[in-house]
Amino acid sequence: MVARRLDAEAVEFALRRRGLLGDQARDLARRMQILCYLVEVQPAYLGEFINAEKSRGRAWAALVGTTFRSVWKLVKGEYLVRRHGLV
Amino acid sequence: MDWFDLIVVGSGPGATFAAYGARGRRILVLDVGHDAPPSPQLTGNAYELRRGKVDLFPSLIGERFESLRNLWKRPISLKLKSPYMSYIVRDWERVAPVASESFEGAISLAKGGLANGWGAGVFRFTDRDLAGFPLTAEELRPYYDELTAYIGVSGANDDLAAYFERDEGMLPPLRLSSFFAELMGSYERLRPLFQREKTTMGRARLAVLTEPRNGRAAYDYGNLEFFKPHDPAIYTPAYTIDEMIRAGAIEYRSGHLVTHYRDTDEGVEVHSRNLATDAIEVTRGRKLLLGAGALNTARIVLESNGDYQTRLPALDNPMACIPFFRLSRIGQPLAVHDTSLAQLNLVVEDAAWGEPLQASLYGTTGPLRSDIVFSLPLSVRANLVWTKYVAPAMGLLMLFYPGRQSPESYVRLRPSGELEVQFAPEPPHRVERRLIRLLRKMGYVTHAAFIQRPGSGAGLHYAGTLPMRAHPGRYETSAEGLLAGTQGVYIVDGAGFSRLPAKNLTFTIMANALRIGRRIGQQLP
Numbered sequence: 331m332v333a334r335r336l337d338a339e340a341v342e343f344a345l346r347r348r349g350l351l352g353d354q355a356r357d358l359a360r361r362m363q364i365l366c367y368l369v370e371v372q373p374a375y376l377g378e379f380i381n382a383e384k385s386r387g388r389a390w391a392a393l394v395g396t397t398f399r400s401v402w403k404l405v406k407g408e409y410l411v412r413r414h415g416l417v
Numbered sequence: 418m419d420w421f422d423l424i425v426v427g428s429g430p431g432a433t434f435a436a437y438g439a440r441g442r443r444i445l446v447l448d449v450g451h452d453a454p455p456s457p458q459l460t461g462n463a464y465e466l467r468r469g470k471v472d473l474f475p476s477l478i479g480e481r482f483e484s485l486r487n488l489w490k491r492p493i494s495l496k497l498k499s500p501y502m503s504y505i506v507r508d509w510e511r512v513a514p515v516a517s518e519s520f521e522g523a524i525s526l527a528k529g530g531l532a533n534g535w536g537a538g539v540f541r542f543t544d545r546d547l548a549g550f551p552l553t554a555e556e557l558r559p560y561y562d563e564l565t566a567y568i569g570v571s572g573a574n575d576d577l578a579a580y581f582e583r584d585e586g587m588l589p590p591l592r593l594s595s596f597f598a599e600l601m602g603s604y605e606r607l608r609p610l611f612q613r614e615k616t617t618m619g620r621a622r623l624a625v626l627t628e629p630r631n632g633r634a635a636y637d638y639g640n641l642e643f644f645k646p647h648d649p650a651i652y653t654p655a656y657t658i659d660e661m662i663r664a665g666a667i668e669y670r671s672g673h674l675v676t677h678y679r680d681t682d683e684g685v686e687v688h689s690r691n692l693a694t695d696a697i698e699v700t701r702g703r704k705l706l707l708g709a710g711a712l713n714t715a716r717i718v719l720e721s722n723g724d725y726q727t728r729l730p731a732l733d734n735p736m737a738c739i740p741f742f743r744l745s746r747i748g749q750p751l752a753v754h755d756t757s758l759a760q761l762n763l764v765v766e767d768a769a770w771g772e773p774l775q776a777s778l779y780g781t782t783g784p785l786r787s788d789i790v791f792s793l794p795l796s797v798r799a800n801l802v803w804t805k806y807v808a809p810a811m812g813l814l815m816l817f818y819p820g821r822q823s824p825e826s827y828v829r830l831r832p833s834g835e836l837e838v839q840f841a842p843e844p845p846h847r848v849e850r851r852l853i854r855l856l857r858k859m860g861y862v863t864h865a866a867f868i869q870r871p872g873s874g875a876g877l878h879y880a881g882t883l884p885m886r887a888h889p890g891r892y893e894t895s896a897e898g899l900l901a902g903t904q905g906v907y908i909v910d911g912a913g914f915s916r917l918p919a920k921n922l923t924f925t926i927m928a929n930a931l932r933i934g935r936r937i938g939q940q941l942p
Binding site for chain 2: 339340342343347359360362363364366367368370371373376378379380381382383384385386387388389390392393396397399400403404
């Protein structure tokens, strides 16, 4: 995935939604979760994890937008998995 | 030959208060006793620390990536895996192994036991809870009163007093967050509906100081409970063990794993493995008080009887976790100065069970977000955004079920030394849908599909392996805690519980152990 510069978020999501429990799928999800942990404890990224300001409009916009983006990621991920024979 | 008056095994709530009750006697405490590491970086508020320049990687993740253990190993409570908290469950799988396909609990070999990482909920057992025990609430009351004064209990004598008993010695309750103040307001407005639904809500009762006491500072809402052990405001039996050591009231030998005993006419011979040297050491006491936790106490008793066949009963409180949301709070900042401890308790009478079920209600300020990001159903980035903006609008209702006697719930010792532990899984119950309906009537969004069920044994409320009976038979104990068939072996932890209501049992373990220890101390010549 790195060599082919594939969208890791999309691939991981597609594999997770397929319910695949194979080692490769689990490893990818695990690596991304590890990255989350490592990033979360960095002060510069705290704002990505914790909302510190009252921002109702921005929050709802982000939730709606990111949900649609997530659907796109699923479609893209499925395409990438099949196109590159990742499973 | 050197004889102690009492040998106490363990240092959790039962062992500690049995020793405390018997002070004045010559007491040896044998314990594995891992101690809390110092955590000097973690002072103040977790979120203010995280905004600062201090590198918190060692404290929050760990040099050995302790916080990531649930990615590789059988998951444990989020409170038990951070670097400075992981000592609570260190080594148990090697030193006190459990053989089970389904056990998702943990055993503590730490000084103070699992109560080093507990939710601090303390609830008096009523006569209804004690049905089946050869004890009454009246007999335990003076010990509860003594404990309330000594350890410090905060809460309120509110609607829940009918289930928890009035306690005039309590400190004021913890401050409610605005989220839970709103919830409590809804409850008060809808009280007639709750009464029809036989559901009652009130302030959490916690072994947490809201005022300084006995040299311990009051709670400071720092949100470090998931990362920092021994917050002075949150009681742990380790404080009492240390106090007794300083006062010379006990001889405390850590690094010792008791393997078995031999009960004789003169007293009890206790065999323990010195974990540093691997040598077996023998100590002698006129009485032996076993408080190693229901599972390890059962292990010691079975080993002492050379019994690798008998299945002893085992109880735990199955749990269901119901998230609920207030949509109007989406986009609010996270209340980082609110507590991660339980803010409210709820009791629901359920006809199917014939007894009350109890829940604790929590906010979401405690754990790292990465602990929950992958439990959401969207892509990683979307899950992060949802976690960020929805967490301040979210509460968690942790519902506990009573422990049920079942042939599928047992412990048995294998010749290999592994303790075979099985807890019967608990299916969903209609009471969960009742609670969901109530939450919706109060204006919260929730659904049965959101419910999470921690695995077997995850309740960590193990009990009933050597139950008290009015007329105890083999592997049962008397009302005074004496193990049937022995002259000097007493059970002072949850192993002696006759049943397990849906209520945190720690306070009752303490009260019962204090009662037994005091009586033994007074009766010894």
